[in-house]
Amino acid sequence: MLKKFLMTAGLLVLCAPISYSAEKVELITGFEDEADADSWTADDGMEIAAENATEGKNSMKVTYTAEEEKEKRFILEGKKFESIFPGEWSEYKSLKVDIFNSNDKEAVLQVRIKSDDQQKKWTKAFKLPEKRSTTLDIPMSDLRAKVSLETITYLGFAMGKNQYLTNMKPFTSDFILFFDNIRLIK
Numbered sequence: 001m002l003k004k005f006l007m008t009a010g011l012l013v014l015c016a017p018i019s020y021s022a023e024k025v026e027l028i029t030g031f032e033d034e035a036d037a038d039s040w041t042a043d044d045g046m047e048i049a050a051e052n053a054t055e056g057k058n059s060m061k062v063t064y065t066a067e068e069e070k071e072k073r074f075i076l077e078g079k080k081f082e083s084i085f086p087g088e089w090s091e092y093k094s095l096k097v098d099i100f101n102s103n104d105k106e107a108v109l110q111v112r113i114k115s116d117d118q119q120k121k122w123t124k125a126f127k128l129p130e131k132r133s134t135t136l137d138i139p140m141s142d143l144r145a146k147v148s149l150e151t152i153t154y155l156g157f158a159m160g161k162n163q164y165l166t167n168m169k170p171f172t173s174d175f176i177l178f179f180d181n182i183r184l185i186k
Contacts, residue, residue, distance in 0.1 A: 024186035026092075028085055031060040031180060039080035043072045052100040054133060055181035059100070064159045064175040074179070075156035077118070082153070085184075090149040092184045095138045099157075100178040101128040107159065107175050111136065114154035115147035122146040128177070 029036045030053075037048055042062050049061035064072040076084065089095075101107045107128040114121050122143050128134050140149060157179070160171050 023093075026086075026184045026186065027055065028182045028184060030056040030058070030182075032056045032058050036060075039084055040074065040076050042074045046074065049178060052102070052133065052178035053180050054098040054100075059178040059180035062157075062177050062179060064171070064177065066171050066174050067160065068172075069161060071158050071160045073156050073158045074177075075154065077114075077154040077156070081155065085152065085155070087152055088150050089140060089143070089152050089184065092140055092186055094140060094185045095136075096181070096183050096185060097136045097138075097179060098133060098181040099128055099136065100133040100180075101130055102176045102178065103173075104130050105173065105175075106130055107177060108171075109177070110156075110158045111138065112154070112156040112158060113138075113143060113147055113152060114156075115149070115151045116153075117151075118154050120147045 031037060031048055034048060037046065037060060040046065040060070044065045045061075045063040047061050048058050050058055051061075053059045060074075062074045064074075095113075097111075099109070107130075108125055109128055110123060110125050112121060112123045122145075124138075124142075126134070126136055143149060157177075159175060
């Protein structure tokens, strides 16, 4: 009887749900309608698309047209930034963004975050594998060394040759990326 009890108790312990501390997610935008898109600017085309969504039904389709000596950007800045994002990021652990690269080639995307009326900048290049979705995870601890987390005013996604990352090369073919589920994690 004791053996049966111990086996049952052991089985219950093994089958008990494991509790993990859940992230607190603050969704900034899922690009579900035109109102979500109105604040953003793209050097080339952008549109709400009913494909490659990771949250909701839609994503933002952004075209980066190749030009030898010019950077192409998809950005949110100034008052438009402030209407969507909190300016104070110090209470968050990270910024996450889902991006689908629909191309047959790897994309190199530069993420740029600015604070203090765009006087301070954090910049990093991310490689996005072809025909795959990638979640960028940008820890606040990485940003803290370069920007003020209390006064963020700009978020940009760029491709091509630019003044910030000298190792960014011109891209020779057009790229289409789908952005979705931009969120801050507590």
